[in-house]
Amino acid sequence: MLALILAGGEGSRLRLGEKALVTVANRPMLSWVIDAFSEAGVEPVVVTSHKTPFTRNFCRANDIECIDTEGVGYVEDMCEAVMMSGEEGPLFTAAADIPCLTAEIIHSVREAHLTSGKPACSTWIPISLCEEYGMLPRYREVIGGVAATPCALNILTGAFVSEVQEEEAVLLHEPGLAFNVNTREELAAAEKMFAALRK
Secondary structure (H helix, E strand, O other), rough: OEEEEEEOOOOOOOOOOHHHHHHOOEEEEHHHHHHHHHHHEEEEEEEEEEOOOHHHHHHHHOOOOOEEOOOOOOHHHHHHHHHHHOOOOEEEEEEEEOOOOHHHHHHHHHHHHHHOOEEEEEEEHHHHHHHHHOOOOOOOOOOOEEEEEEEEEEEEHHHHHOOOOOEEEEEOOOOOHHHOOOOOHHHHHHHHHHHHOOO
């Protein structure tokens, strides 16, 4: 199975250069996400753009496959990367700024997708977890009767990337998924909690 890790944005809110290369626990956030997928037996492919030349160079220097897109936006780049990959079956998509992602979480999402029989799967966590760790969710929806926010970790079917796909909404009580790093405050929170959350 393939995982497209989106790393083509400017990281303008964080203002520390290319966001995927900002470090948590002395390593680029992108490295932690790549490792989690590799440990889960999923092939990581990093999606870059003209906005992230250093991220592209990092991938080349570390023998990590990457796909270079137009850099229009997260969804547009994701769709372009899926088509460029040639993958028609299920594949993961993920943001590069979720450094607390683990192989165990990936296994859970993949199992939920397989069990559902649906072409797509989205991952959510309770908003209460975000608030507990000082994170500020930007989108809210009720999933299974719980106020939740999406986690930038999804599965979709490549052949249907240009269509709206029926999806299984999976609610996980995983504190590590609360740390979608977009601001310096969120980076500080992720740095503080990183070791505990990846045990």
